Amino acid sequence: MILITNTLIDGLKERIANAVSTNQSTGIIIPSNNYSDLICSLFEYMDTKPDAIWVYLTITKPFESLFDDYSNLINNQNIIFIDCISHAAGISKEKSNCIYIESPSQLESILLEIMNSYKNTDDKKNKYLIIDSLSSLVIYNDAPLVTEFFTHLINRTRLSDITTISLTIEEELNDNIRKILYLKSDKIIKLKESFI
Amino acid sequence: MEEDGALIINEKSNYKKMEGDSMKENGKCKTGIDELDRKLDGGIPKGNAVLMVGSSGSGKTTLCMQYLINGAEMGERGVFFTITEPLFKLTKNIENFGFYKKKYVEDGLVNIIDLRIISERLGLNSEKYNVEDASALLEVLKDIADELEVKRLVIDSITALCYRLQSDEMIRDFIFKLGSSLAGMGCTTILTSEIPPTKPGELKYSKYGIEEFIADGIIFLGDVNRRGDIIRTLQIIKMRGTSHSRTKSAMNISSKNGIELTPLLKSGE
């Protein structure tokens, strides 16, 4: 059982590594059942590049619970977390390397904080952004707004040479978001449940 | 003869003012808030008096403070006349922001002056001014600005000042006198104007309806409602002496960076 899980996570990690190495904007579509496997493999992938500048945007889970088992990631000063849901959920514990956004509907603030995070960082280092997840934003915002947000975001990250990994949960996907994800990604990784 | 002398002094001080850091760029006074300066095609035209309009809590005081601190960073002296908030409260709030640098206040590059204390010293009734009181206060204001040779001046708020005047006529008179005083001082001024939360179709930029006539520019701090969440906005309504953007920007206030602007997503308006 453990062996199977490890193989799955390793496989995912490799697919992510391959996609990210040659594409500036990667979209991932994942069934909700496999969400935690994907997160595991993403974290492991992040751990292979501890010197890069990482920005991790979470709209799915509060920062605290998301990284519970990954203290090495939490303590890596090269990783900046942007948490959009702790405040709205009334969780008030604050960590220094995490930026808290009042609510996932403050899309402009999210854009601002993402781009601010890369300011004053070493220009020679590789820069990455993980959006976890694009489809969750639609729970809190109208789809056309999220589309516009994502368009601005990818335009800006491309200009600043930031590699993006945009997660979407299949069950949350609607036509608008699917379309913009395909439009703005250089590569789409699609996981089917049959993959397991 | 006396007038001649005054004129020369004035010219000299204007000449000096031209050398300030933010003036190098085609006569603009940089606010130091990047996106705002971009929207203003470089900054507020030097010597303009700008009305900063918004309801309570919209960020007027914070923005004005940031404008002065950023000015100090560029070597420009500024003065902040407060009448809405007592000095200690103002300082306490502003100390929470990353942009605040105590050094500039200590070095006299940013001067914060409580107008209520001034009027007390002048022996004025601090709640109600008559014509003479208002002129006396205006004189003192002007003297302070001249003596400190400030390039940036803030009055927070013009609404609270007018509130202490007893008739519409006095308010009108005061506003126009203030306007011509400011024009003579050559510094770039922000006057804050506090308005009640606006109802659609009923937008006013000032409580008394005349403050905007002496203003060379109007900047409006408002908000848009997005599914019950409030997004702060900033819009330049007018600005003499420069081309400028008229689109609404989203405005963020954070302890770390103070006020920051970013384009407002249009589907959300």
Ligand SMILES: Nc1ncnc2c1ncn2[C@@H]1O[C@H](COP(=O)(O)OP(=O)(O)O)[C@@H](O)[C@H]1O
């Ligand atoms: N340290 C801070 N960090 C983030 N936001 C703040 C901070 N201090 C104040 N604010 C926000 O700024 C608002 C007040 O802005 P202020 O400049 O005093 O408004 P105004 O002068 O228009 O009444 C507050 O309502 C609050 O939402």
Ligand SMILES: [Mg+2]
């Ligand atoms: Mg105020």
